[in-house]
Amino acid sequence: MNKDDPSLLKDRSFWGIAVTQFLGAFNDNLYKQLMLLMAIPGVGALIQGDRQGWATTAFSLPFVLLSSIAGFLSDRYSKSKIVVLCKIAEIVITLLAVLAFLFYGRVGDYGTWSVLVLMGIHSTFFGPAKYGILPELFAHKDLPRANGLILMSTFLAIILGVVLAGGIKDALVVVNADGSQDFSRLWIGSLACTVVAMVGTFTSFMIRKTKPAQPQAVFQTSDAVASEPIRALLGKDRPLLLAIIVSSLFWLVGGLVMPVVNRLGKSQLELQSDMKTSILTGGLAIGIILGAVSANLVLKRFRPDRQVSLGVCIMLLAMGLLSLWEPGGGLVLGYNGALIALIVMGIGAAVFVIPLQVFLQERPPAELKGRLIGTMNFANFTGILLAGPIYQLFVAIADSMGWPVCSVFAMMAALLVPILLFYRLPHSQGSTATTH
Numbered sequence: 384m385n386k387d388d389p390s391l392l393k394d395r396s397f398w399g400i401a402v403t404q405f406l407g408a409f410n411d412n413l414y415k416q417l418m419l420l421m422a423i424p425g426v427g428a429l430i431q432g433d434r435q436g437w438a439t440t441a442f443s444l445p446f447v448l449l450s451s452i453a454g455f456l457s458d459r460y461s462k463s464k465i466v467v468l469c470k471i472a473e474i475v476i477t478l479l480a481v482l483a484f485l486f487y488g489r490v491g492d493y494g495t496w497s498v499l500v501l502m503g504i505h506s507t508f509f510g511p512a513k514y515g516i517l518p519e520l521f522a523h524k525d526l527p528r529a530n531g532l533i534l535m536s537t538f539l540a541i542i543l544g545v546v547l548a549g550g551i552k553d554a555l556v557v558v559n560a561d562g563s564q565d566f567s568r569l570w571i572g573s574l575a576c577t578v579v580a581m582v583g584t585f586t587s588f589m590i591r592k593t594k595p596a597q598p599q600a601v602f603q604t605s606d607a608v609a610s611e612p613i614r615a616l617l618g619k620d621r622p623l624l625l626a627i628i629v630s631s632l633f634w635l636v637g638g639l640v641m642p643v644v645n646r647l648g649k650s651q652l653e654l655q656s657d658m659k660t661s662i663l664t665g666g667l668a669i670g671i672i673l674g675a676v677s678a679n680l681v682l683k684r685f686r687p688d689r690q691v692s693l694g695v696c697i698m699l700l701a702m703g704l705l706s707l708w709e710p711g712g713g714l715v716l717g718y719n720g721a722l723i724a725l726i727v728m729g730i731g732a733a734v735f736v737i738p739l740q741v742f743l744q745e746r747p748p749a750e751l752k753g754r755l756i757g758t759m760n761f762a763n764f765t766g767i768l769l770a771g772p773i774y775q776l777f778v779a780i781a782d783s784m785g786w787p788v789c790s791v792f793a794m795m796a797a798l799l800v801p802i803l804l805f806y807r808l809p810h811s812q813g814s815t816a817t818t819h
Contacts, residue, residue, distance in 0.1 A: 391525045391532075399589025400520070401533050403466065404513055405540045406583035407473065410576045411502055412544030413551075414480060415442055416664070418499050419642060420552050420657050421492075421566060423649050435642035436778075440771030441496055443638070445503035446764030450511075454757015455610060457511035458750065459600045462519065463593045465512040469505060470584040476501045477577040484570035495566075507764075511756040518744055518752060519593045527741055534737060535675035538668040538729075545641075545668065548572075549661030597750040613754050616747060622809040623746050623755075629806050630739055631762040636795050637732070638770025639777070640667060643795070644725065646778065646788045651714055652721070659718075666722040670729020677734060694735025695803045699796050701728035706793035714789055738808055 391397050415438075422434040457465055476498060483494030521529050551572040557565040617624045641664055648660030674694075701724045707715040716724055747755040777791045784790075 391521060391528060394521070395589050396520050396591040397529065397532075399586050400466075400513065400516065401536050402586040403470065403583050403590070404533055405536045406579050406586070407470070407506075407509060407513075408537045408540035409544040410473065410477065410579050410583075411506060412541045413548045413572070413576060414502060415499065416545045416548035416641070416661060417552060417569065417572070418442075418495065419645055420549065420660070421495070421564075423645055435645060436771040436774035438496070438499065438771075439638055439642060439774065440768055441499050442503040443764045443768040443771065445500060445507045446510075446760055447768050449504065449507045450757045450761035450764065451610065451754070452757075453508040453760070454511045454515075454754040455600065456508065457515050457757065458595070458597045458752070458754050460595050460598075461593050462512040462516040462596075463587075463590045465508065466516070466590060467584070467587045469509040469512065470580065470587045472505055473580040474577060474584060476505055477573055477580050480573035480576065481570045484567055484573055487567045487569075488565075507760065510760045511754075514740075514744065515596075515752045515756045516590070516593060518749070519596075520591060523745070526744065527737070530741055530744070531675045531737055534733065534740075535672045538671040538675070538733075542665040542668040542672075546658060546661045546665045549656070549658035552657045596752065610754050612751055613758050616751060616755070617758075620746070623743070625806065626739060626743055626746070626808065627759055627762045629802055630736075630743065630759060631766040632798065632802065633732075633736060633739075633766070634763040635766030635770050635773070636798055638767035639774050639791070639795050640664075640728075642774050643777075643788065643791045647714070647721065651708075651712070651787045651789055652718055654718075663718075663722055663725060666725035667729040667732075670726035670731075671733045672729075673726070674730035674733025675737065677730065690738050691735050691806070691808045692803060694731045694733070695799055697731025697734065698728050699731075699799060699803065701725070701731065702792045702796040702799075706789055706791075706796070708787050708789050712787045714787070742808060 418438045419435045422438045479501065480495070480498045483490070483498050486494060517526060517529055517533075551569065555568040555571060557568065559565060617627070644664045644667070645660055648654045648663050654660050704716060705714075705721060705724050705728075709715055714721060743755070743759055744752065774791075777794050778788060780786075780794070781788055781790045
């Protein structure tokens with residue numbers, strides 16, 4: 384970006400990528416939350432009947448298998464072109480979701496979970512392009528603000544998608560006389576997602592065209608997890624490697640939060656409304672929005688390493704409060720207290736992750752940014768993939784000990800303690816490694 388380029392908020396490309404990302408995140412989270420809510424047994428059912436962990440695994444698996452390929456493509460070809468192609472693919476996937484619900488009586492979960500996997504594949508290829516394009520579009524001084532605003536808008540989309548998923552399920556799902564549920568009318572919600580995907584495709588054309596970062600790059604099968612240049616970079620640049628590991632652990636915990644909160648609402652708080660349960664999850668996203676604004680201001684006053692530690696402390700405090708239960712099994716905080724604690728946890732998450740994300744965007748050389756983000760996505764979604772079986776393990780432990788599901792928050796907090804004790808983000812943002 385040169386001196387003649389427009390300021391961030393006057394830049395058409397900023398609004399193009401922000402709105403495109405917003406609409407994509409809305410669709411992803413609406414559909415994913417529908418799948419999670421459909422995977423929870425009814426009020427009063429045993430915890431082990433919960434299949435949310437496996438739904439999380441189904442969505443995450445494509446990221447683990449395909450992130451390196453997606454990162455390679457985002458360096459080999461124009462990132463702006465990949466963004467447009469991904470949005471067109473989203474239209475097709477949402478139309479398949481319409482069919483999956485229309486024929487739910489015949490194909491059951493096979494159709495809807497197949498679409499969930501396709502959504503994961505779509506997001507895998509969209510991720511390196513949408514994040515890797517930011518340093519190509521905007522000046523260094525605008526990157527923290529751009530990341531903060533896009534993160535804020537993304538989590539606003541998550542709030543809307545998650546909460547509307549609960550409302551759509553309440554409005555469209557029919558409970559039969561035998562207690563079973565008829566999900567076939569959810570095709571109406573999926574059709575609305577198709578319209579959203581169409582609008583997102585239109586806004587993707589607002590993004591400035593970018594040139595391929597490394598048009599001569601050749602993919603090799605040995606690069607399936609991380610390409611040779613990325614392996615060399617990570618071998619020389621220990622801070623970059625540690626940042627990826629910490630990011631993966633953060634997203635492992637993040638992958639646990641949504642199913643735990645859903646189960647908290649349905650099982651421990653015994654909420655009859657799926658929308659009220661989804662509002663709890665939305666509280667976390669509200670906190671991330673507030674944290675994104677705060678982080679953008681705090682970045683100017685505190686070193687990034689101190690901000691990361693502050694974010695972890697805030698998250699641990701909120702998790703500790705959420706893990707407390709009364710002798711009868713009720714949640715000490717109650718519904719309103721849980722909502723406030725989740726907002727606080729979200730603030731901590733944003734304060735933690737924004738400087739880490741900026742570091743990972745800026746640290747690698749320009750020709751490797753796409754592949755590095757692909758590798759980061761691989762690591763992050765390895766964490767989220769592991770969150771599926773770990774969630775099933777944690778709730779099984781809670782069930783065997785006679786503890787309510789809120790106890791899982793204490794187990795999640797234990798995963799973050801090593802970051803607080805041992806990790807510090809480097810002060811310098813520039814790469815110390817060179818590649819050939």
